[in-house]
Amino acid sequence: xxxxxxxxxxxxxxxxxxxxxxxxxxxxxxxxxxxxxxxxxxxxxxxxxxxxxxxxxxxxxxxxxxxxxxxxxxxxxxxxxxxxxxxxxxxxxxxxxxxxxxxxxxxxxxxxxxxxxxxxxxxxxxxxxxxxxxxxxxxxxxxxxxxxxxxxxxxxxxxxxxxxxxxxxxxxxxxxxxxxxxxxxxxxxxxxxxxxxxxxxxxxxxxxxxxxxxxxxxxxxxxxxxxxxxxxxxxxxxxxxxxxxxxxxxxxxxxxxxxxxxxxxxxxxxxxxxxxxxxxxxxxxxxxxxxxxxxxxxxxxxxxxxxxxxxxxxxxxxxxxxxxxxxxxxxxx
Amino acid sequence: xxxxxxxxxxxxxxxxxxxxxxxxxxxxxxxxxxxxxxxxxxxxxxxxxxxxxxxxxxxxxxxxxxxxxxxxxxxxxxxxxxxxxxxxxxxxxxxxxxxxxxxxxxxxxxxxxxxxxxxxxxxxxxxxxxxxxxxxxxxxxxxxxxxxxxxxxxxxxxxxxxxxxxxxxxxxxxxxxxxxxxxxxxxxxxxxxxxxxxxxxxxxxxxxxxxxxxxxxxxxxxxxxxxxxxxxxxxxxxxxxxxxxxxxxxxxxxxxxxxxxxxxxxxxxxxxxxxxxxxxxxxxxxxxxxxxxxxxxxxxxxxxxxxxxxxxxxxxxxxxxxxxxxxxx
Numbered sequence: 001x002x003x004x005x006x007x008x009x010x011x012x013x014x015x016x017x018x019x020x021x022x023x024x025x026x027x028x029x030x031x032x033x034x035x036x037x038x039x040x041x042x043x044x045x046x047x048x049x050x051x052x053x054x055x056x057x058x059x060x061x062x063x064x065x066x067x068x069x070x071x072x073x074x075x076x077x078x079x080x081x082x083x084x085x086x087x088x089x090x091x092x093x094x095x096x097x098x099x100x101x102x103x104x105x106x107x108x109x110x111x112x113x114x115x116x117x118x119x120x121x122x123x124x125x126x127x128x129x130x131x132x133x134x135x136x137x138x139x140x141x142x143x144x145x146x147x148x149x150x151x152x153x154x155x156x157x158x159x160x161x162x163x164x165x166x167x168x169x170x171x172x173x174x175x176x177x178x179x180x181x182x183x184x185x186x187x188x189x190x191x192x193x194x195x196x197x198x199x200x201x202x203x204x205x206x207x208x209x210x211x212x213x214x215x216x217x218x219x220x221x222x223x224x225x226x227x228x229x230x231x232x233x234x235x236x237x238x239x240x241x242x243x244x245x246x247x248x249x250x251x252x253x254x255x256x257x258x259x260x261x262x263x264x265x266x267x268x269x270x271x272x273x274x275x276x277x278x279x280x281x282x283x284x285x286x287x288x289x290x291x292x293x294x295x296x297x298x299x300x301x302x303x304x305x306x307x308x309x310x311x312x313x314x315x316x317x318x319x320x321x322x323x324x325x326x327x328x329x330x331x332x333x
Numbered sequence: 334x335x336x337x338x339x340x341x342x343x344x345x346x347x348x349x350x351x352x353x354x355x356x357x358x359x360x361x362x363x364x365x366x367x368x369x370x371x372x373x374x375x376x377x378x379x380x381x382x383x384x385x386x387x388x389x390x391x392x393x394x395x396x397x398x399x400x401x402x403x404x405x406x407x408x409x410x411x412x413x414x415x416x417x418x419x420x421x422x423x424x425x426x427x428x429x430x431x432x433x434x435x436x437x438x439x440x441x442x443x444x445x446x447x448x449x450x451x452x453x454x455x456x457x458x459x460x461x462x463x464x465x466x467x468x469x470x471x472x473x474x475x476x477x478x479x480x481x482x483x484x485x486x487x488x489x490x491x492x493x494x495x496x497x498x499x500x501x502x503x504x505x506x507x508x509x510x511x512x513x514x515x516x517x518x519x520x521x522x523x524x525x526x527x528x529x530x531x532x533x534x535x536x537x538x539x540x541x542x543x544x545x546x547x548x549x550x551x552x553x554x555x556x557x558x559x560x561x562x563x564x565x566x567x568x569x570x571x572x573x574x575x576x577x578x579x580x581x582x583x584x585x586x587x588x589x590x591x592x593x594x595x596x597x598x599x600x601x602x603x604x605x606x607x608x609x610x611x612x613x614x615x616x617x618x619x620x621x622x623x624x625x626x627x628x629x630x631x632x633x634x635x636x637x638x639x640x641x642x643x644x645x646x647x648x649x650x651x652x653x654x655x656x657x658x659x660x661x662x
Contacts, residue, residue, distance in 0.1 A: 231431060232439040234431070234437075235437045236439065237423070238391060238424060238431075239428075240420040240451065240455060241451070257441075328440075329440070330486070
C-alpha cells in the first residue's frame with residue numbers, strides 16, 4: 001500500500017506541472033500588465049515601465065517561467081503584488097474555510113444522496129422515486145451561482161432566516177485555533193458561536209450540496225438496483241433475514257463501493273467549484289482569493305492558488321482509491 | 334412416514350408484458366416425506382427452480398406472483414403466514430442452496446459473518462457461541478482450517494469450497510428440509526461427486542428431507558428416493574426412482590432417459606435427442622404441453638390437456654396413453 005501511494009504521488013507530479021504551466025501561460029496572455037493596476041491608469045509611461053522592469057515582467061516569457069519554477073521548487077509561491085504577503089501564507093490562512101465548506105457540503109450530499117438513492121431503488125418506479133429522479137436531474141444541471149443567488153434571495157433577503165454572505169458574525173466570532181470554525185467552536189465549547197457559524201454555512205453549503213445530492217442519489221440508486229438483483233441478496237433473504245438487514249448490511253455495502261468514487265470526484269470538484277460559490281457568498285476561502293487575484297492581475301496569487309487546488313484534488317482522488325481497498329476486500333494494493 | 338411438506342395445486346405466474354401473464358408453475362402438487370429425497374427433474378424453463386423459490390416465497394415480485402394453491406408444512410399453510418412468520422421458517426426450518434456458488438455469497442462480508450448471522454437469528458445464540466457452531470459446521474462439511482476460514486472472504490475460496498460454505502450455511506439451524514437448486518451444476522465433475530456425497534451424508538446424519546432440483550438424471554439416480562418430472566410448468570410424471578428409470582410411462586420421461594449417452598452406443602451412431610425445443614411458455618399448445626415434440630402424440634393430445642392420474646401403485650402420470658387409476662388434476 002505504501003508503494004502504491006508513493007507511485008500515485010509520483011504520477012501526480014506531471015499533472016500538477018501541467019496545471020501550473022497552463023495557468024502561467026494563460027495569465028501572461030489574458031491578464032493586463034499589473035503595473036498599471038498598481039499605479040493607476042493615469043500613471044506615466046516611464047513609471048509604469050520602471051515598475052514592469054522591477055517586477056521582472058520584461059524578461060521573455062520562458063525565462064519568467066523558469067524563474068517561477070525554480071522558486072516553486074524551494075517552496076516559495078511568490079508574493080502577492082497587492083498585499084505584499086507570501087502567497088503560501090495567505091492561502092494557508094484561507095484553506096480551512098474552503099475545506100470546511102467542501103466537507104460540510106459533501107457530508108450533506110453523501111448522507112442525503114445515499115439515503116434517497118437507497119429509498120428510490122427499494123421503491124423503484126414509485127411516485128417518490130420519480131420525483132427524486134426529476135429533482136436529482138434539476139439539482140445536477142442547475143448552475144450553482146444562479147442557485148446561490150436564488151437561495152440568498154429567498155432565505156436571506158425575503159425570509160431573513162439566514163445570513164446572506166460571509167463566514168461569521170462579528171459579535172459571535174469563534175476563537176481561531178485550527179481555522180476550522182466549527183471545530184474551533186466545539187473545542188472551546190462556544191455554543192452560540194457554533195450555532196451562528198452553522199447558520200452562515202448553511203446557504204453556501206446547501207448551494208454546493210444540491211448538485212452533489214443529485215449525482216450521488218442517482219448513482220446510488222442505479223448501483224443499488226443492480227445489487228439487489230444479485231444472487232447473494234437472494235441468499236440473504238433465504239436465510240430469513242429481515243428486509244432492513246438485507247438492504248443495509250448485504251446490499252448497501254456492495255452498492256457503496258462505486259458510490260465512493262463519485263463522492264471523491266464531487267469532493268475534488270468542490271475545491272475547484274468553490275471559486276463560484278465563494279464569490280457569490282463572499283466566503284473568505286481559496287476560491288474567492290483566486291478570483292480576486294484574477295481581477296488584480298496578481299500572477300503569483302492565481303498560479304499558487306490553482307496549484308494548491310490541483311494538489312488537493314489529486315490527494316482527494318488518492319484518498320478515495322485507498323478507501324476503496326478498505327471497503328472492498330477483493331482490492332488490495 | 335408422514336408427509337412433511339405437501340404442495341397442493343401450486344400456480345406461480347410471471348407478468349412478462351403489460352397484458353401477458355405466463356404460468357411458470359401450473360397447478361402442481363407433490364409432497365415430501367420426512368428424511369426423504371425428492372428430485373425435481375426438467376429442462377431449463379420447466380419451472381423446477383420457480384417451484385423451489387415458491388416454497389421459500391422468494392419468487393421475485395414483481396414480476397412473479399404465487400397465484401394459487403397451498404404449501405402445507407407441519408400443519409401450516411406457508412402461503413398464509415405473515416412476513417415475519419415466513420422469515421422464521423426460511424433459513425430456520427427450510428433452507429436453500431443455489432446453483433451459483435461463485436455469486437451466491439456476499440463478496441464484502443466474511444464467511445464467518447455470513448455463517449453466524451443466520452445462527453444468531455434463528456437459534457438465538459450469542460455471537461461467540463454462533464462462531465463456535467460455525468467452526469463446528471465448517472469441519473462437518475470438511476473445510477480445512479475452519480477457524481481461519483471464518484475471517485476469509487468468499488473470493489479467497491474455490492467454487493467447491495464456496496458451495497461447501499453455502500451448504501454449511503443452509504444446515505446451520507438444523508432445517509427440516511433442504512432445498513438444493515442445481516447445487517452441482519456449476520462445479521466440475523469431481524467436485525460435483527464430492528458435494529453430492531456430502532449432501533447425502535449430511536442428510537442421513539441430520540435426518541433431513543431434501544428437495545433436489547436438477548436436470549441431470551445421473552444425479553437423480555445417485556441421490557433421490559423419488560422424482561418428479563416437470564415440463565413447461567406442469568408435472569408430467571412422478572414416481573419412485575427405480576420405477577421411473579426402469580419403466581418410464583410418460584413419453585417425455587422415456588425421451589429423457591433415451592437421451593442419456595451410453596457406453597454401449599456403437600461408434601458413429603447419432604445420439605438420441607428429443608426433437609424440437611421447449612415451447613415458449615406464453616405460446617403453449619392448447620392440449621398437452623409436450624404434444625409438439627411427442628413421438629406418440631394422438632389427436633386428443635392437441636385438443637385438451639391430459640389430466641394427472643394417480644395409478645394404484647402410487648405413481649402419477651399425465652398422459653392419455655396411460656389408463657387406470659384416478660384423475661387428480
